Amino acid sequence: MYVILNAAMSVDGKISTKNNDSSISSKMDLIRVHKLRSSVDGIMVGISTVLMDNPILSVRFPTRSTKNPTRIIIDSNARIPLDSNIIRSSKKIQTIIATTHHASPRKIKQIQNKAAQVIVTGNRKVNIKKLFQILEKMSFKKILVEGGGEINWSVLKLGIINELIVTISPVVVGGRDAKTLVEGVGFENISNGIKLKLSNTIIQNKNEIVLFYKLR
Template sequence: MHVVVNAAMSADGKLSSRRREQLAISGDEDFARVDRVRAESDAVVVGVGTVLADDPHLTVKDERLRERRRERGEPETPARVVVDSSGRTPTDAAVLDDAATTYCCLSEAAPVDRRAALADAAELITAGEERVDLLRAFAALQEAGLEQVMVEGGGELIFSLFEAGLVDELRVFIGPTIIGGRDAPTLADGEGFVADFPELALEAVDRLDEGVLLTWRVEDR
């Protein structure tokens, strides 16, 4: 499985404000790029925090890109994956509509009633006792045929994926704004590393809109 983390952050490294509300950090060029990356992927992955904050649809927007997927014999939009240890995804979340297959990765601690509610709209993967075991969950996704995976956030999930050694590539659009705030989410939140830091090799630098896109390959740890 090839895992690409894709994110947009402010010039000071924030994904959104301390209120954790969705902000338009990117411009039209980067939005179009993200749509292309989605169209090239087998699945788009987010954490439940992103679902609760933004209620994203996670579908391919450009009809031409959807048509190319159909021509390849693929669903017109990739599968969607929510990493949700305790089953907090609302049953009316946009990501659970019938636009594409959705997988919910749960831990064994997710309540039975939440499992039952989510099972009506999603394929359930159980991995881990209190929190989702990402290694096991991603192995199950790969067994389901998902090979090219795009991760769109948030910061807690991105850190956990780096911690598990699952990230192969990092693409970050840095937008021309300052958000600030010690409590504003960053690209990689969670507990943070104190040693054995992931090493990145710079692959490309591209100017988009009024910002810059940085592409890194993650070195083996």
């Protein structure tokens, strides 16, 4: 399986502001991301991203596509609202809610009744390593991880990312409570950090840079 992590951040490394405004990408970058989405089998995000942004995670730029990747939501307690854009569109676009044994069986049933598939793995937190093994058995070949910071940490720490694509938007937002590209507990020393190899760079709209890294 090939796994790509894509995110857009401010120059100071924030993926959203302290008020959870995450509209960082330019239109040109959105077109790039939606093209990337159209090349994968699955798009994965954490439940906080769903709760904060209410995304639909479909392919819409430059034009709406009829073929969308499966949305995979990491949601330990099955907190996803039944009226969220993801659940509301799950009859049209395949959806997987990855949850744990801790989630309410009643809520799991309600999600399934809305045509979303539920995968249960892990006790308190979704076991992402096992989830990827399950997705591989289900014939997923290419997955795009689209955040947020906690999920980015979990997948990077597991060593399952092949490629990291980061758009640096020419803006500084600050804020100690604003989410950064990678959250989690982090490494203690730089020497333990995840090593990257720059494979390409693109400059968009004069001031926006897209960095393409391969994991070493």
